Amino acid sequence: MESLAALYKNHIVTLQERTRDVLARFKLDALLIHSGELFNVFLDDHPYPFKVNPQFKAWVPVTQVPNCWLLVDGVNKPKLWFYLPVDYWHNVEPLPTSFWTEEVEVVALPKADGIGSQLPAARGNIGYIGPVPERALQLDIAASKRALQLDIAASNINPKGVIDYLHYYRAYKTDYELACMREAQKMAVSGHRAAEEAFRSGMSEFDINLAYLTATGHRDTDVPYSNIVALNEHAAVLHYTKLDHQAPSEMRSFLLDAGAEYNGYAADLTRTWSAKSDNDYAHLVKDVNDEQLALIATMKAGVSYVDYHIQFHQRIAKLLRKHQIITDMSEEAMVENDLTGPFMPHGIGHPLGLQVHDVAGFMQDDSGTHLAAPSKYPYLRCTRVLQPRMVLTIEPGIYFIESLLAPWRYRASGQVVGRHGAKARSASTSTGRKLKRSSLSAVFALKITWSSTKTAWKT
Known part of the structure; x- marks a missing residue:
């Protein structure tokens, strides 16, 4: 593979091309991009992460340094003002010298409020992209109106057309971005292996999470999203982040939804383990996994992501009948009447990249045309047609969630009568399980296939 420096050089070429296009479209001279700034906890003297x-x-x-600024015009070398204060209270990152710094002009910025003297005098036609708290603007709080203080026109602060354009093309990953995402995934795989070992040894959710973070080399504030470490019935809470300190008396199952980050790019992996290898639950986990891989084998460019979501609901219906969770109803009727919905109450996955739920999942063009998810599946996060260089997770599941199954339990039709189904109270309350095998990120990119992504799990 090419060196990261070579990949990054081509990455910058692509970003410069996009910048020229968007500046020409909206008649701007340049974009000024702010890394962000620290905000203190209310009535306290320390900041939020x-x-x-x-x-x-x-x-x-550069992911850990606030008060940095980047000026790009699509023609000249990007210019980075890197925040470098004299400060003996806090750690100060040194001026970077790395694989990427040959492609960017790096200048030290000793004071956070000193950027105004560094910028061109005429900047009314510069677009600003960065945090501008709406509440601060409404209340005329000057300290938070960073862009307005720089004499940037209000209409050029996070202009919607520019943001939509940049977001739309973020779906198409460069080779540099794909390389970074592979590295993030390798880190996450190491964490998942360590977490499984901790689970097998009987550790608590809290200690399993520590094992994961140690293996990936992350702090809990470094991971791209809060780890979901769910033992037994906790897996029935989609975003369970409590982390019990005490291990349950009986280990039945373990769901881990945890990622990693490399150079700002995220991995998002989910996996479920059964404590036993020969019970009904283990067989269902295997079948969900097999159906996931079978779906991925059919995926190709030119097909709507929505179609694959619907197809997996058909696969869920097949498994519900196979495992006698639902009887006396055809697979087609289950999908048509949305009886599969309570068992997978989320989308099949989502775009992945700089953000875990990456942007522009609903955008149909670079003007920001929005196509909402089908009303039947409101939590689907992507309605785009798949194209090369897109990266999306494929993370189906079968859940047993009491509040979602309860409306079906006592319906007069009596069709939900399986051993683990809606009339068997113990099945939905004592197991409360989420069978969700992997979001090893199906990668739609030139020279990148599902098989190569799957290999990363095995390394």
């Missing part, structure tokens, strides 16, 4: 502006880290892998 810093999260960088994703449009900033699209250009440079």
Whole structure:
């Protein structure tokens, strides 16, 4: 594979082309992109964890330094003002010298409010992309109106047309971005293996999470989203992040939804393990996994992501009948009447990249034309037609969630009568299980296939 430096050089060429196009379309001279700034906890003197502006880290892998600025015009070398204060209270990152710094002009910025003297005098035609808290603007709080303080026209602060254009093309990953995402995935795989070992040894959710973070080399504020470490019935909470300190008396199942980040790019992996290898639950986990891989084998460019979501509901119906969870109803009727919905109450997946739920999943063109998810599946996060270089997760599941199954339990039709189904209260309450095998990110990119992604799991 080409070196990361060579891939990054081509990445910058692509971003410069997009910048020229968007500046010409909206008659702007340049874009000024802010990394973000720290905000203190209310009535306290320490800040919330810093999260960088994703449009900033699209250009440079600087993810932990606030008060940085990037000026791009699509022609000249991008210019980065890197925040470098004299500060003995806090860690100060040194001026970067890395694989990417040959492609960017890097200048030290000693004071956070010193950027105004560094910019061109005429900047009314510069677009600003960065955080501008709406509440601060409404209340005329000057300290948070960073862009207005720089004499940038209000209409050029996060202009919707520019944002839509940039978001739309973020779906098409460069080779550099794909390389970074592979590295993030390898890190996450190491964490998943360590977490499984911790689960098998009887550790609590809290300790399993520590094992994961140690293996990936992340702090809990570094991971791209809060890890979901769910033992037994906790897996029936879609975004369970509590982390019990005490292990349950009986380990029945373990769901881990946890990722990693490399150079600002995210991995998002989910996997479910059964404590036993020969029970009904283990067989269902295997079958969901097999159906997931079978769906991925059919995926290709030119097909709507919505179609694959619907197809997996058909596969869920097949499994519900196979495992006698639902009887006396055809697979077609299950899907038509949305009886599969309570068992998979989320979308099949989502775009992945600089953000875990990456942007522009509903955009149909670079003008921002929006195509909403079908009303039957409101939580689907992508309605785009798949194209080369898109990266999306494929993360189906079968859940047993009491609140979703309860409306079906006592319906007069009596069709939900399986051993684990809606009339068997213990099945939905004592197991409460989410059978969700992997979001190893089906990659739609030139020279990138599902098989190569799957190999990363085995390395």
